[in-house]
Amino acid sequence: MPGARFPIKGFKEGLLIKLGEGGWNVVQADLLEQIDERMDFFNGAKIAIDVDERIVRAAEMGAMRDKLSERGVNLFAVISKSSVTDSVAESLGISTHQTILREKDSIVKNMLSDGENAVLIRKTLRSGASVKYPGHVLVEGDVNPGAEIMAEGSIYVWGKLRGSAHAGIDGSDKEIICALELNPSILRIANIIKEFSKNKIKALKRKNQAQKAILSFGEIHITDWDEQNPLK
Amino acid sequence: MTANTITITSGKGGVGKTTATANLAVSLASLGQKVTCIDGDIGLRNLDVVLGLENRIVYDLVDIVEGRCRLRQAMIRDKRFEELYLIPAAQTRDKNAVSPTDMIKLANELRDDMDWIIIDSPAGIERGFRNAIAPADEVIVITNPDVSAVRDADRIIGIIEAEQKGPAKLIINRVNPQMIQRGDMMDADDVLELLAIKLIGIVPEDEHVIVSTNIGKPVALDEKSRAGLAFRNIARRLMGDEVPMMNLELKDDIFHRLSKMFGAGGE
Numbered sequence: 100m101p102g103a104r105f106p107i108k109g110f111k112e113g114l115l116i117k118l119g120e121g122g123w124n125v126v127q128a129d130l131l132e133q134i135d136e137r138m139d140f141f142n143g144a145k146i147a148i149d150v151d152e153r154i155v156r157a158a159e160m161g162a163m164r165d166k167l168s169e170r171g172v173n174l175f176a177v178i179s180k181s182s183v184t185d186s187v188a189e190s191l192g193i194s195t196h197q198t199i200l201r202e203k204d205s206i207v208k209n210m211l212s213d214g215e216n217a218v219l220i221r222k223t224l225r226s227g228a229s230v231k232y233p234g235h236v237l238v239e240g241d242v243n244p245g246a247e248i249m250a251e252g253s254i255y256v257w258g259k260l261r262g263s264a265h266a267g268i269d270g271s272d273k274e275i276i277c278a279l280e281l282n283p284s285i286l287r288i289a290n291i292i293k294e295f296s297k298n299k300i301k302a303l304k305r306k307n308q309a310q311k312a313i314l315s316f317g318e319i320h321i322t323d324w325d326e327q328n329p330l331k
Numbered sequence: 332m333t334a335n336t337i338t339i340t341s342g343k344g345g346v347g348k349t350t351a352t353a354n355l356a357v358s359l360a361s362l363g364q365k366v367t368c369i370d371g372d373i374g375l376r377n378l379d380v381v382l383g384l385e386n387r388i389v390y391d392l393v394d395i396v397e398g399r400c401r402l403r404q405a406m407i408r409d410k411r412f413e414e415l416y417l418i419p420a421a422q423t424r425d426k427n428a429v430s431p432t433d434m435i436k437l438a439n440e441l442r443d444d445m446d447w448i449i450i451d452s453p454a455g456i457e458r459g460f461r462n463a464i465a466p467a468d469e470v471i472v473i474t475n476p477d478v479s480a481v482r483d484a485d486r487i488i489g490i491i492e493a494e495q496k497g498p499a500k501l502i503i504n505r506v507n508p509q510m511i512q513r514g515d516m517m518d519a520d521d522v523l524e525l526l527a528i529k530l531i532g533i534v535p536e537d538e539h540v541i542v543s544t545n546i547g548k549p550v551a552l553d554e555k556s557r558a559g560l561a562f563r564n565i566a567r568r569l570m571g572d573e574v575p576m577m578n579l580e581l582k583d584d585i586f587h588r589l590s591k592m593f594g595a596g597g598e
Contacts, residue, residue, distance in 0.1 A: 157493045157494060157495055158494070158495050161461075161493075161494055165430065165432065165461070165465075168458070169430050169432070187493065190489060190490070190492070190493035191490070191493055191494075192456065192490070225486060225488055226482050226483070226486035226489065227456075227485075227486040227490070241527075243482075243485050243525060244478075244482050244485070244525075245485060245486060261525075
């Protein structure tokens, strides 16, 4: 049975394959068949797959990567319109359009809207996790050392912030970063950076006190949550 | 009989994956269990050395996968235990010689004849690590109480969750109560608070481990070694026994309890 043929485009980083409609197993089988037929062409290739709005589970994406890897094909990116699929890809160490193809508007449509956007993440972000979002980011969980959040808006962590956080990545200086325990490795608001170098063992012992970081007069200031904003 | 397949991993190198694999394997074998351990560190094999079986390798994991020998031919029987076997890694190949599918197939072939399959994962988060966790029913993450090892453990726990092999279990290795008392080392609570997974053992730092590695006799076989006792206790916990030390270890005053155990400290 001849499977569907998916369109392939070349771009700077490798090949982009746009998957069609249908169940994941069918689509995967079709893609592998397409690759098997042109082994010489695909061997050693770096590919990105465009799954459109499809939600791909971690086990499915991991299996796909392994099957491709067995054919000498490196799945380095998954292009998706689903934030669920994006976070699955990122947790597997696979790039998404946000990390690789941000500027390639011809390939990936920019999903930004003008209003206020926010995403709620209901889990602890462990080391290596990276979240980038064109709006505000709310985390219900911790942000561990080695994890990072980048938001065009503000960042709210209902838990311990111990990794790195960058609010206002597009330059907005009114954004804030706050956490039940603000104990980050590095903070950025707009283009201002604040580093935190201290005894990491002692830092773990600090008492819980909700705090927020704001930008005023070109510097990041950290205050307890209920303290008056010095700007006002 | 259906073997329980356990993969021991850490992210960071040198925290004690191979030591833990060897010691849990001999501890389980001494409890009368049938155990096969697999060295997943292709290209950098050393589980054979720690078990004292390095002179008996004829075939290895890659030979099985590539069909040059039967599974049984590559299984080296331990000198001390009738039902403890090692499948060594190949030393002259690299991680890409084996795929996750190969590892699943291999484990399935062993499952009916064993109680436990213990896989020693290589360091890192690349192909070798994915090979090692592919067949796992359960993953044990081992770490040291230092900031860099814990960060890597955190990363690996996230990947294990994403691969739907979680939740992983935790062993904290090379704990030094004196250093904790001086405030120079994270204690078990600090580590647990960050990693937030189930703790199945704390292994104290013990120079017997180095000696035992050099002579190829895992420290769990040494009645006098504290680390050996800790590994034997972990093996019993894996068997489902309630080993009382577990409760003690989880208490805040772990230092005092450990130091009593050592006969050290200020009490």
